[in-house]
Amino acid sequence: MTIFDEIAEKTGDDQWEEWKNQVLGARDEIAAFVASRRQGDEAREFINWFEGSFNFCLQILKFLHEQTTIPVPRLISWVLTENSPQKFGPFIISDFVKRVHLSNILKDPANRQRLYLNPNIDRRTLDIIFDQIADIMLQLFQFNFDHIGAILKDPASNAWSVTRRPLTYSMNELATTAFYPIDKFPTAPFKSLTQRNLSTNAENARERYIARHLFAQLVNKYYIDDDYIDDDYRPFKLFCDDFRPQNILVDPKTLRITAVLNLEFTNTIPAQFSHKPPWWLLLAGPDSYLFRGHTIEEFVAAFEPRLEQFLQAMQRFNYAARKPFDVDVLFDNCLKEGGAGVEWLDEEARVGLEPFVQMKMKQSKANDSDCTKFL
Template identity: 45%
Template sequence: MKEKISSLKTYFDEIEETNGDDECRAWLDKVFDAKLELATFVAARRGKGRATEYVGFLKGSFNFAFRFKFSDGGPDAIIRFPKPGHTATALRDEKVTNEVQVMEYLRQNTTIPIPYIHSWGLTVDSPHQFGPFIIMDYVEGVLLSKVLKRPTENDQEEMVLDPNIDNAKLNKIYHQIADYLLQLSQLTFTRIGAISKDGDTWSVTKRPLTYNMNELATVAGYPGDRFPTSPFDRASDYLKSVSREHLVHLWTQRNLADDSEIARGRFVARNRFPQLISEHCVDDAGPFILYCDDLRPSNMLVHPDTLQITAVLDFEFTNAMPAQFTYDPPWWLLLSGPELWLDRGSIEEFLALYEPRMEQFLQALEFVEGVSAGGKQNLAAPRLSTRMRDSWSSGRFWFNHAAKKGFEIDVVYWAALHKEGAGIELLDDDTRAELEPFIETKMEQLRAYNKECTARFS
């Protein structure tokens, strides 16, 4: 199976994805028609100055925003909505509520540059019930990913770190982000899930809402009633829930296997994952650390001349999580994740590119830790840089990446977690007995899916 790793790349359900795109386009038409009404709404919620100019719009993978200028001379403001079809309808209010709570908490407890929030509300509070919204200051800057990426001919080319980037430039960026991650590593909770404030006390009160859950809900046909509904008290319980999520995905998404061999490879990978929990789970009883699934250069703004980070954006999938996620070296050091290279069957190429940048980042983190310790800041032992080195050398990095990336678990398992044999022999008798019926089910699903695609797209 290892020689066919690239065939295990997980594709979205094209029908689900198209349905979501259609829903989003119809929604955008209505939002643009209400642009002037939204300007008045933003001005009223902002509470000072009238809206004098529509500046433009901003769009990302999950969110869409209008930018307006105001008569009081203050910063421009944006109103940002999660895009229906790209964020599951059932998750939109929850996503925005969680993000606002996290942004307030981070403004109180870190020096991470967070845009100022003027107002926010749920779907019921928005004009025409367009969806939950956040009204916040617009922050000047360019996307950090654009500053760091290799020059490309067009936006369709894969985004990867410029191999010729100046090391001094990269070090300046790494030192800032290392400082942010060090601060985040010290924000601990007693449970796993979304945080909220009761009086002056912050705690975990709700289930974790993750990046992967939203992907499954929008582009895999995943049943929403199979997601967890409450927080977790132990890391192992959370990881077992994730393993069940991977298995439900395996059985649910109809186009997950093009042939019986691919079906077999995915079956082994996703049934082996829970067997690896005891080996890779650390700090089972906590404390648990605030972790953002999507903290990366694509969600950071930077001054193009000084390289000072001016804002960190998009905290909607931030939760108190197993500490071991925080203990991983950043997966985004090459801008794209390792799956870009694993999908080509080239883990060796990834390692050759990634490890030098990882060492550069860890040296930046060690410098930041030294400055913090010199300032009498109490840093837990072992230090974060030491834990990151251990995560990498032990292979826990790959286990954690598979836990967080439900669309990549199969290729990660066969490239980095599987050790020897066909894998099926490592499963128990009851699980092995499910294999052939599973393959038959996936082939039946695929035939029905292909028939529906032909009718829909031909």
């Protein structure tokens, strides 16, 4: 399992706590400001706050309101950093939806410490939920785009198009937990790892290097559909990395989905991602099962009945391609073929192995030294 950069995590946590305390200290000012943006409403009292990890994406929120029946909270107003109270940051004002998280309905009540699907859940409950999830996925799939990235509406033509680079969940994690420079995000696939403490010994560095390069060599064999090779992999489809039960609100009595939240990581990406069933059918993904001491066979045995219920069939996962930190774990347990050692690497990757190991060991020593001073 990849250990995140301790310095980056502590720095981020400290920055978050400082920012949160500043915001909570300005509650009355923020409440008055929000009231001023709502036509006809008087100033309201600050009631409560809810902690989330990221931001909403304003553009995709407006797109879904215009183009689909997917239930997203109504957008009331939005503000950039320079116009926000005390310049706290950009934000949106939307309706508050008071319901329960879908994950609370689906999770195992006997395992409060871990998020697992209730093994005794009523099949009809899942049918009601899965029907709605399928409808949402189909609505997202109906739109075609000719580039990969974030969509934007042209105010002159009212047309939606891809005009900016994508922002994915994994990109955010690389920036916040590995200190990847934001201004250096490439438009092409990542070719190297920048986290200094990714490996703590030379053997581990070799294993991670080999697993990632062999995983990349398997992409064309297992991942790219022939239908898209002759057309530059177009059209691209809307896809959200963070679309999961924890970000879906439901009415606990009827099980109807009332709100889909946290859509900031919605981008247009290759359609193969949208072709696959949700990875969260057991609430926890295969990596979580492996990290918690289970085997991939146990995951498959639990996953297959739910997969059968959701789509009746699935040919392969695209999960590892969206989880850059632990590709080696999923590769070793699920995709490794034959010996899958250094001899299976192509010539370019083989030449780069030892320089990579030396670089990671140098980085690891520097990281240990900095951690001693910092922590």
